[in-house]
Amino acid sequence: MPRDGTATRTRILDAAECLMERNGVAGTSVDQILAAAHTSKGAFFHHFDSKRELTAVLMERYVEADLGQLRAGLAAVETVTDPVERALAFARHFERWADQLVHKDSACLYIAALSERDLLEGPVREAVLRAIVTWRDEVAALLAPALAARVESIPDVPDAHELADHLFATFEGGYLLCRSLGSPEPMRAQLRIFRQLLESLLAAR
Amino acid sequence: MPRDGTATRTRILDAAECLMERNGVAGTSVDQILAAAHTSKGAFFHHFDSKRELTAVLMERYVEADLGQLRAGLAAVETVTDPVERALAFARHFERWADQLVHKDSACLYIAALSERDLLEGPVREAVLRAIVTWRDEVAALLAPALAARVESIPDVPDAHELADHLFATFEGGYLLCRSLGSPEPMRAQLRIFRQLLESLLAAR
């Protein structure tokens, strides 16, 4: 086997992720990626068939990392036995971890992908969908027992899946607030609000 | 004065809004806009100095319409005297209006603008910021008295401004869920969740 190209491939993916998060997919040219990755057209089209395929591979990798964060959150609270406490601990986990999540003027690749319609077909869409559905199902499974424990004290019990989606919505909304305000603070604030709302929902009365 | 060009101008703005919502700003070319608006390069650059300026003007118009929705929501509940009931009526107002808000596979122009960094400077950014801050301030002013009325029964009272931002985050997160799932349903679901969470927060105990 000839020389190893995985380092170059990774550099291209890293550069593309960084640029596309900031400028969008259509707003990022292959030449820009090459410059940032310190490589050439030849290397790029050796590793990827097209810009489209790069985007798909990148999104796949991004989703995997994202789901890793979900699993880490679930693992961090699996020892908590009380369902209500476990749900709240889960919310607190992400609240604590918000600062690391949003570094200076970064954004979420999902937002970049979802704002371009021609990406909303094929593998990119499927990857995003997998992320959303996995978060929904896993978080709903965590929330359902907590909601069941309070079902008699809540007049209008929210649907566990929709409430799970609301965490996803909070993340993405937080990202957008951070982008527009140019500060990582809103993410922390929004995750805190989510936790506070969940606490009041699940409070014994 | 020669013939009236406002109709053409409006057609260009409408076409641009429609295309940019779907494909992003960088993902929409001037030629595409011209085709959709059934006009020419000459007309376009007569009405706008550049694509950048069109984007800025369009965003200004979009923000004004958005703030109109906010004012309509505030007006719809201003007769409700009890602060808690007024806040809840406000949430219910948008829950009811969710379906009209999101037509089939539409998206929010804020998301398109915020996903491209070079737009995050100058008038486009200022317009988005004005929308966010106005929503925040107006909604916070609505929520603050309601929160004050419950301050003794809530252990960890959320900040009114951050809670107001959470409504904005819910809208944007809802838009993203609608885009990825290809359905207008998630918007309604997320606004319902927001209302349910607010109800439990403001519930007398």
Next chain:
DNA sequence: CCGGAAACAGACTGACTGGTCTGTTTCTAC
């Protein structure tokens, strides 16, 4: 040490980009 395949470099291409320019039409003020 050498044959071959993968890894890379970069000149090149045609389509498309935002934007300019020249010319024509349409209206109003006089």
Next chain:
DNA sequence: GTAGAAACAGACCAGTCAGTCTGTTTCCGG
């Protein structure tokens, strides 16, 4: 009516785009 300015049309331009192609380098099995 006619002068003049705004409204519009579309050919045109230089630059950029994604993608191709040819050639060179690097490395490993034999």
